[in-house]
Structure formats: C-alpha cells, structure tokens
Amino acid sequence: GQQLNQSPQSMFIQEGEDVSMNCTSSSIFNTWLWYKQDPGEGPVLLIALYKAGELTSNGRLTAQFGITRKDSFLNISASIPSDVGIYFCAGQRGYGGSQGNLIFGKGTKLSVKP
Amino acid sequence: DSGVTQTPKHLITATGQRVTLRCSPRSGDLSVYWYQQSLDQGLQFLIQYYNGEERAKGNILERFSAQQFPDLHSELNLSSLELGDSALYFCASSPNPGSTEAFFGQGTRLTVV
Numbered sequence: 001g002q003q004l005n006q007s008p009q010s011m012f013i014q015e016g017e018d019v020s021m022n023c024t025s026s027s028i029f030n031t032w033l034w035y036k037q038d039p040g041e042g043p044v045l046l047i048a049l050y051k052a053g054e055l056t057s058n059g060r061l062t063a064q065f066g067i068t069r070k071d072s073f074l075n076i077s078a079s080i081p082s083d084v085g086i087y088f089c090a091g092q093r094g095y096g097g098s099q100g101n102l103i104f105g106k107g108t109k110l111s112v113k114p
Numbered sequence: 115d116s117g118v119t120q121t122p123k124h125l126i127t128a129t130g131q132r133v134t135l136r137c138s139p140r141s142g143d144l145s146v147y148w149y150q151q152s153l154d155q156g157l158q159f160l161i162q163y164y165n166g167e168e169r170a171k172g173n174i175l176e177r178f179s180a181q182q183f184p185d186l187h188s189e190l191n192l193s194s195l196e197l198g199d200s201a202l203y204f205c206a207s208s209p210n211p212g213s214t215e216a217f218f219g220q221g222t223r224l225t226v227v
Contacts, residue, residue, distance in 0.1 A: 042116065042204050042218030101170055104157035
C-alpha cells in the first residue's frame with residue numbers, strides 16, 4: 001500500500017542533542033500527525049497538524065506542516081533518554097471514508113549513542 | 115493508557131488455523147480502525163467501522179474479516195493463517211469517522227508457526 005517516505009530510518013542520539021526527522025510524499029495531505037511507539041506499546045499521538053505552514057509545539061517537540069502539503073518535519077530539542085523509541089509520521093488525505101484513514105511512514109528509530 | 119483495550123496480547127497458532135482478535139474502543143468513541151504492523155510493511159490500514167457499519171477498507175485480505183457489535187467492541191477474524199500473517203495487529207478508535215486523532219491499543223502480537 002501507499003506509504004510516506006520517512007527519514008532517517010534510524011539515528012543515534014546523545015543526551016542534550018537536538019534531533020530532526022522528516023516525512024515526504026508525492027501526494028498532498030490535509031493532515032499530518034506524528035506518533036511515538038515504545039516497545040510493546042501502540043503508537044501514541046504526539047502532535048497533529050491541520051494547516052499548511054502550521055508550526056506546533058508539544059514541550060520539547062516541534063512539528064511543521066510543509067507549505068506544499070507534501071511533507072512534514074519533527075524536531076526534538078535537548079533530547080533525553082526517554083525520547084528513545086520509534087517515531088512515525090502519518091498523513092490523512094481527506095475526511096471520512098477511505099480518505100479519512102491514516103497512511104504511515106515506516107518510522108525513525110531513535111537510539112542512544114553507545 | 116489510551117483507553118483502547120485489545121485482547122489477547124499474544125497469540126501463537128499454526129498455519130491454516132483461524133483466530134479472533136478483540137478490541138474495546140475508548141469510552142464514547144464510535145469509530146474503530148484495524149491496522150497491521152509488520153517489519154517490512156510498517157503500519158498498514160486494514161479496515162474501519164463506524165457505529166457498527168463498515169466505513170472504509172484498506173489492504174485487508176479476503177481471508178480476514180471484521181465486525182463491530184452494538185456495544186461498539188470490534189473483532190478481527192483471521193482465517194487460513196499463513197506464516198506471513200505473523201505481525202502486530204492494532205486497533206485504534208476515534209470519536210467519529212473523520213477524526214484524525216485516533217488512539218491506539220497495545221496491540222495483539224500474532225505468531226503463526
């Protein structure tokens with residue numbers, strides 16, 4: 001099925017570092033969401049974006065809805081050990097019916113630098 | 115805790131068998147979604163129900179079916195299981211079918227041997 005291109009696939013962080021990841025698509029989306037998944041758990045919604053150009057923060061997390069509506073970015077500032085996990089972007093093309101369902105990226109896995 | 119409950123957490127079964135996964139949505143949510151998560155395909159949308167009616171279908175195989183009951187809980191039935199069906203199956207719920215903010219359960223890990 002259709003998926004979003006999420007990068008990087010994985011990255012190592014050192015406590016205190018800023019982290020950036022992004023998601024791109026060849027299609028336009030009306031909504032972008034960012035989820036985090038911890039081992040053994042389901043994805044948890046971090047940030048929802050509804051408007052092109054929108055910049056939204058949730059604590060140390062900031063996400064942006066790209067102007068072209070084909071991409072989104074997530075930044076984590078001053079990372080801490082509990083930021084480790086897999087981050088997924090998800091897009092929704094429309095509202096209701098099959099348009100209302102989420103299409104997910106393959107995730108960015110954040111690990112701690114050894 | 116998202117408020118979405120999935121049972122069982124783990125399931126091991128043999129090829130050719132049939133299993134049923136169960137989901138109770140968050141209180142007040144009318145819409146239920148099923149997703150399959152595998153290592154190579156990531157999170158794939160399977161099917162959506164809203165207030166007992168099928169709302170949308172994604173990449174759901176013909177061997178799979180689902181339903182939503184009057185009390186709003188949902189079941190995903192997987193039959194003639196193959197090794198490739200081994201995956202995490204997530205249920206998510208939202209208040210209405212157009213809502214973007216779906217809340218996920220902890221998932222059922224299915225292993226087909």
